[in-house]
Amino acid sequence: MRKINLYNIGLSERYIQEATMYDGNLHLARVSAQHKDMYKVITENGEIQAEVAGKLSYLASASVDYPAVGDWVLVDRTDQKSGNAIIHHILTRKSCFERKTAGTGYERQIVAANIDTVFICMSLNNDYNLRRLERYLSIAWDSMSTPVIVLTKSDLCNDLTTKLMEIDSVAVGVDVLITSSMRGNGYADLLKYLNKGKTVAFIGSSGVGKSTLINRLLGENMLTTKEIREDDDKGRHTTTHRQLFVLPNGGVVIDTPGMRELQIANADLSKSFPDIEELAERCYFRDCQHESEPKCAVKKAIEDGVLSAKRLANYKKLQQEMAFFERKNTMTTAQAEKQKIIAMMGSIGAYKQVRKHNKKKNS
Numbered sequence: 001m002r003k004i005n006l007y008n009i010g011l012s013e014r015y016i017q018e019a020t021m022y023d024g025n026l027h028l029a030r031v032s033a034q035h036k037d038m039y040k041v042i043t044e045n046g047e048i049q050a051e052v053a054g055k056l057s058y059l060a061s062a063s064v065d066y067p068a069v070g071d072w073v074l075v076d077r078t079d080q081k082s083g084n085a086i087i088h089h090i091l092t093r094k095s096c097f098e099r100k101t102a103g104t105g106y107e108r109q110i111v112a113a114n115i116d117t118v119f120i121c122m123s124l125n126n127d128y129n130l131r132r133l134e135r136y137l138s139i140a141w142d143s144m145s146t147p148v149i150v151l152t153k154s155d156l157c158n159d160l161t162t163k164l165m166e167i168d169s170v171a172v173g174v175d176v177l178i179t180s181s182m183r184g185n186g187y188a189d190l191l192k193y194l195n196k197g198k199t200v201a202f203i204g205s206s207g208v209g210k211s212t213l214i215n216r217l218l219g220e221n222m223l224t225t226k227e228i229r230e231d232d233d234k235g236r237h238t239t240t241h242r243q244l245f246v247l248p249n250g251g252v253v254i255d256t257p258g259m260r261e262l263q264i265a266n267a268d269l270s271k272s273f274p275d276i277e278e279l280a281e282r283c284y285f286r287d288c289q290h291e292s293e294p295k296c297a298v299k300k301a302i303e304d305g306v307l308s309a310k311r312l313a314n315y316k317k318l319q320q321e322m323a324f325f326e327r328k329n330t331m332t333t334a335q336a337e338k339q340k341i342i343a344m345m346g347s348i349g350a351y352k353q354v355r356k357h358n359k360k361k362n363s
């Protein structure tokens with residue numbers, strides 16, 4: 001069987017260095033799919049099924065993350081002859097795109113890890129929304145990877161020039177690619193980011209055409225991926241869909257599930273709204289909220305038609321969401337601590353005793 005060169009799929013010295021800090025006969029692998037507690041990982045011998053070690057899942061419940069697609073992990077085997085591999089450690093992420101979990105919970109969810117470029121996909125018809133784009137950009141800048149805007153379905157757009165001007169005004173300094181899977185346009189521009197060892201994640205609303213685009217990019221000759229498929233055909237039970245694909249030249253593509261809403265856990269507004277932050281420095285009051293304060297440079301820019309009022313409103317909204325998440329999250333950290341002690345002591349009774357003891361000690 002042909003060995004897989006892990007360098008081609010993003011391995012670098014920093015992960016190897018970090019791996020040497022752990023004891024045991026463990027192997028490097030990259031997470032290629034996740035479904036509930038089941039994972040697929042790519043080792044030098046191919047793609048195998050894996051699950052997390054008991055200790056790791058206990059740590060994860062106490063706010064350390066579970067593995068995510070794109071993670072480099074250490075596993076105890078590189079084949080499945082003796083059952084599922086066990087994931088023992090997650091290596092430090094160089095980047096990670098995360099959001100607040102959907103619904104009312106206040107937890108982070110990692111969408112993709114260790115990515116070099118995040119393709120923010122937006123269709124030029126129904127999905128076109130500048131405010132949503134600002135939201136995606138804010139999170140992408142915080143992820144430590146480089147955002148690139150991928151506009152899809154250009155065949156369904158008849159005011160491209162106007163839209164491009166609008167996009168330029170909210171995405172300063174970000175590359176913008178125009179594609180149509182219908183006409184087959186724009187693939188060459190995308191491929192420039194897909195070099196050997198580089199990882200690209202596709203992110204965007206459901207239905208914008210991510211899967212169609214990825215399928216076209218992978219083409220018929222997905223060499224490495226095909227090899228991995230053959231393994232699955234040997235009667236192995238697989239419940240997970242692959243989310244990480246290896247291109248013939250060694251570039252890695254991560255497909256993420258289409259999102260209905262993207263709620264913020266963390267964002268870098270200084271990179272997505274540099275115009276507003278620069279203007280704010282010229283406001284008369286240092287803590288100007290750009291509401292009704294006198295000599296507000298931000299409000300002045302809106303009056304002068306230099307800045308859009310909607311953009312400012314969105315900036316404030318995202319700021320509030322971030323602050324709200326942070327507040328909620330401090331509470332859940334306390335809850336996580338409680339869980340950790342219960343897991344350690346084995347019961348709620350024991351947890352209450354620890355608390356009593358600590359209270360006495362602190363009083």
Ligand SMILES: Nc1nc2c(ncn2[C@@H]2O[C@H](COP(=O)(O)OP(=O)(O)OP(=O)(O)O)[C@@H](O)[C@H]2O)c(=O)[nH]1
Nearest residue numbers: 152153180181182206207208209210211212257258
């Ligand atoms: N006209 C046109 N239709 C497209 C284009 N790309 C994709 N579509 C259509 O848009 C629909 C959604 O495409 P998908 O690729 O499934 O979208 P997705 O972003 O992967 O959606 P999720 O899987 O929900 O995340 C399909 O019916 C595609 O045929 C395009 O460039 N032009």
Ligand SMILES: [Zn+2]
Nearest residue numbers: 283288290296
């Ligand atoms: Zn102001």
